Amino acid sequence: MSIGDSPALRIRGLHKRFGDHVAVSGLDLDMPRGAVLALLGPNGAGKTTTAEICEGFQRADEGEVRVLGLDPVADAERLRPRVGVMPQGGGAYPGVHADEMLDLVAACAADPLDPSWLLDVLGLSGARRTSYKRLSGGQQQRLSLACALVGRPELVFLDEPTAGMDPQARRLVWELVGALRRDGVSVLLTTHLMDEAEALADRVLIIDRGRAVADGSAGELTEPEDGKQELRFRSQPALNLELLLAALPEECQADELRPGDYVVRGVVDPQVVSTVTAWCAQHGVLAHELRVSRRSLEDVFLELTGRELRQ
Numbered sequence: 635m636s637i638g639d640s641p642a643l644r645i646r647g648l649h650k651r652f653g654d655h656v657a658v659s660g661l662d663l664d665m666p667r668g669a670v671l672a673l674l675g676p677n678g679a680g681k682t683t684t685a686e687i688c689e690g691f692q693r694a695d696e697g698e699v700r701v702l703g704l705d706p707v708a709d710a711e712r713l714r715p716r717v718g719v720m721p722q723g724g725g726a727y728p729g730v731h732a733d734e735m736l737d738l739v740a741a742c743a744a745d746p747l748d749p750s751w752l753l754d755v756l757g758l759s760g761a762r763r764t765s766y767k768r769l770s771g772g773q774q775q776r777l778s779l780a781c782a783l784v785g786r787p788e789l790v791f792l793d794e795p796t797a798g799m800d801p802q803a804r805r806l807v808w809e810l811v812g813a814l815r816r817d818g819v820s821v822l823l824t825t826h827l828m829d830e831a832e833a834l835a836d837r838v839l840i841i842d843r844g845r846a847v848a849d850g851s852a853g854e855l856t857e858p859e860d861g862k863q864e865l866r867f868r869s870q871p872a873l874n875l876e877l878l879l880a881a882l883p884e885e886c887q888a889d890e891l892r893p894g895d896y897v898v899r900g901v902v903d904p905q906v907v908s909t910v911t912a913w914c915a916q917h918g919v920l921a922h923e924l925r926v927s928r929r930s931l932e933d934v935f936l937e938l939t940g941r942e943l944r945q
């Protein structure tokens with residue numbers, strides 16, 4: 635395979651330790667050209683470490699990493715003009731003005747986008763003469779995204795790109811990622827937002843404790859197992875679910891996920907729906923937002939990575 639045909643990313647058996655702490659443990663990852671891949675995982679799962687190894691900012695202890703067919707450390711010079719990076723939390727010299735920073739990055743690219751057009755697209759025209767430290771958190775994020783995109787990269791790393799952004803800015807970033815995909819740019823996105831992964835990514839890789847625990851499209855990952863679906867509804871908190879369970883087929887489960895938020899899991903056929911609504915009527919319970927659906931990506935994520943808080 636020539637370098638031109640090579641995938642955006644190919645990782646085999648990646649290991650990375652910090653002292654005694656294992657951050658990445660035997661990770662494999664394949665990302666074709668033009669794909670948007672979301673890396674999901676709890677805090678400390680190894681997402682940023684993996685991305686930084688691909689970006690050439692950290693060295694792997696073991697394993698093979700190929701970025702656009704090249705080695706991110708040995709071929710760093712060749713990769714730099716082809717790859718855009720939006721790091722977690724951004725970062726810049728505090729006194730630099732927004733336009734100076736973007737101009738500086740643009741000057742390093744062979745065929746940059748017009749920086750003032752990009753500032754405009756990202757809603758930063760009014761802040762072009764504002765120093766980095768005086769930009770709001772969301773504006774700093776947008777400037778960081780502009781810096782990642784100004785060189786017309788073939789592959790972009792976006793580490794929690796919408797963290798701390800207001801809904802308008804988040805929507806703008808989503809639209810931009812959609813535009814990148816339409817232009818055939820490959821995007822590796824790390825995020826904690828399930829709706830972001832579902833909306834943007836062709837593929838989702840869930841990692842936990844440095845290992846891949848699931849890989850597929852959001853649709854594949856949330857596919858009901860053995861025809862099992864969920865019936866969800868909202869009502870007053872603390873319904874007596876023992877009574878509801880007694881009316882349902884034995885293999886069904888019923889849980890209160892959050893106060894007043896109920897789920898019945900199992901083979902949810904028309905009979906089960908009718909039993910639940912009849913039970914509600916009998917007990918004077920008004921069920922709101924009753925719907926039969928597949929598991930959400932968040933459910934799959936919590937099933938795979940557990941519900942306990944990570945240290």
Ligand SMILES: Nc1ncnc2c1ncn2[C@@H]1O[C@H](COP(=O)(O)OP(=O)(O)OP(=O)(O)O)[C@@H](O)[C@H]1O
Pocket residue numbers: 652655656657675676677678679680681682683684
């Ligand atoms: N430079 C470092 N020195 C020591 N430990 C580190 C370093 N960088 C990361 N780690 C540790 O490696 C593990 C993986 O960190 P990483 O930042 O890759 O996780 P993450 O999945 O990106 O987490 P988050 O969602 O919180 O950003 C964590 O336990 C972290 O504390």
